[in-house]
Amino acid sequence: MGTLAIKRHHPDFRSTFDYDDDNTHIPKSSHPNSNSNSNSNSNSNSRVSRLHLYPTQMAPVSREIQAPCIIVRGFTGKRFNNSSNRLINNNNNSSSVKFVNFEKDDDIVELGYVDNNNNNDNSMQIDGFRFRDSGVEEIEVEMVESEKEEVNNKLGEVQEIRAKYRELDVKAEENRRVQVSASLESLSVGQRAEAGVPYYKRLLCDSVEKTDARLKRLSFDISFFEGKRALFEQLIPAKKDEDVLIEPFRPLDDDDLTMVANAFSNSSRRKVLVTHEESNITISGEVLRCLRPGAWLNDEVINLYLELLKEREKKEPKKFLKCHFFNTFFYKKLIGGGRTGYDYKSVRRWTTQRKLGYGLLECDKMFIPVHKEIHWCLAVINKKEKKFQYLDSLGGIDKQVMRVLAKYIVDEAKDKNGEDIDVSAWQQEFVTDLPNQENGFDCGVFMIKYADFYSRGLSLCFSQEHMPYFRLRTAKEILKLRAD
Template sequence: MSLNERRMEAIEHYVFEQREMNKRLEAMEKFLSENFPSFNSSTAAVHVQSSSRTMSDEMKKAECAEVIAECMFEDTQPIKDVLAKPEPSSSGIAKCVRGRVDRKAKEVKTPYTKGQYKRKVLKKAAVRPSPAKVELTNALIEVESQRSPGPRPAPTKIDYPGRQMISDDMRMFIDACLEKYTDMSDTIYTAGNIQIFRSQIDELLTDQYLDDNHIDAFASLLAEKNKLRPGLYQPFIYVSSLHWASKKYDMKSKQYVSHINKDAVTASNFLLLPVNDNEHWTLLVAYLKKATWYFFDSLPNPHRAVLLIVINHLQEETQGCFQTDIKTWKILEAEGVPTQTNGFDCGMFVCKYMENVIQTNSVKWDLLMNLQAEMPKFRAELAFILLCSTLKR
């Protein structure tokens, strides 16, 4: 019954989000089609849902048009419907939709942030230009200047769950960093196109849902540790979850597999590919020497349906890199692995799955079945390591 309840909550959550998103997109599409005939409304949909780290010019235009649409629609029913609170009769996860903190390079918009209704104040101007006379390019510049990020104060102290599970030195260093980096947009860790901000450190410490930056940063740290201590891990290839996300939103995704070639595949034992489907993290691992896929899921939920799509997309963009067609490889579900007992640690479980799979010695999962109890400690330790990168600057 407990499993069925969690599955029902996940379904309710998905349906709720899709319904709210569709209302907003329908209102925007109507406005754009009437006032911006040359504007491709599908770009706006990509901007709202995409998890890419960079914002193209088209996406900036979409953001501009969205702001204009909100102002034009302030007295109409569609926007009011979108901004309305969920009815009291709503049940399950729909009551506590968890929005992420705004990023510098990416922004996810929902009517709800951390379970609290977030009003958008639409100020009425004394005189507004006619929609037909709005110049999109000029409006883009105006909106960009209005949206320049201001200070976003961060708490100087956090009583996080893993505080008493780490050493005194770690705890003191984290406290010092929280007092030093007092803006949510302060950059803590960078590696390639991966960026971790102060806001994401707070998410990590306070038992919040991890995003692609957290997972990618963890994989980057594994590679760094292996360089410092050669042989610590077996050779592996990592593919960011953004490769699959970009495919879903019809964006360029080949950049995320540009490091995969015949030599890299031959020299590696594993390919690690985190998958985010319906706001749940799972891990797909290719055992390259066995030509076999293993699927790691910290919840006993049916998330296998997306795997073939992910593998097919990977095969399309890495043609000739593998000796055989990876679409024909057997897919096995990893059995006897530790699982989660809450609704927010799936990202950390994916991180620990990756770390243990690539160990030089064969992993003994039966000795790690208490992983859930140590998750607050693992979160604090990861935050500590990321904060240590600030010492290099």
């Protein structure tokens, strides 16, 4: 079977449709009733009367072309079925022919239908226009065998690819189900065995157990490293003293050594070298000679040095602890009066706010020199750490000093602040891990250096071999009236 197509360039096409000069878009009708010999008025009237012959314009129907497809020009009575890519004839037992109009090779512009019910004449109507048989030719539309084979091959490849995709989808689904079931079985191991417990609860329990185990491990690591750090902290002070403590062991320059040598000379024995106005202490060459090697320290040198330590703390409060230094007469006065060996009233005015410029109980540490006939020791009221300390360079112990100082601090708090403090829980420490003297004359130097290092907040990192240097350094500081 063939199909009908319009041959617009056919020789009879132009003769069949004659266009007016003025209205080229309106063809002259070839209807048998039309009179070609009528006058102009009748022609114009016939033109108007023929307007009803134009059919109602139909909206174009867009149609998406599916590849692969065959492009057909003109109108045809056959159409394409995209699913099988075969031509289907619409002319069988049908009174209309589907019309497809193409302006370009691949673009469908409009669709129409041709009514073939009128079989009386050899004409065909398309969208209201009627054409004679002379303007229509029958064209056989056939697909080339090579094109058919190529299309079939492509369809076969597509079907094979789809089949492979289906197989892969089935395998992926099976693998997913296997993995889910395996994971659920693994989650059930070691979890609650109660019937009816949802999997998410079992999973939660398992995560909690794992978290607890992790926390236990972290807790163990923390405790381990804390203990390790504590061990290192015990070693840090000694190492710090060796590496950082430069100031307490700073060497004397040549000028300082010359100044000290002149003060120790015989020509300076009767001279007044320095006078400390605040404490009213005068140091002559004879008094200063107690700092020469092998001599015992006297009260004037000890008291002036302790005054210099207090002034050092006032000048640099952030560098040193807040301390108070009693002179060598305080403890003798405290235990000298009364029948019981304790007399607070005799020293009550020594620590007034007006005299000191600060409250005694505001201090972190209070240093009390203790003289035992021919030996010097140091007692400390350590308010910061709440303990009483006793330092003897010969390793001696004196419990009476502890009792006297405990009673004194209670009376001092009651008298100055009106407070009742309890020192029964304070520790009484007889310091044993301290530098000891190895002769019979350096006890005074050990005592003042105990106070010096404790007021710095440092450990006692010196020994007997440093005593000659400390004697020269103390003499230099007294001559300059400044403790470094």
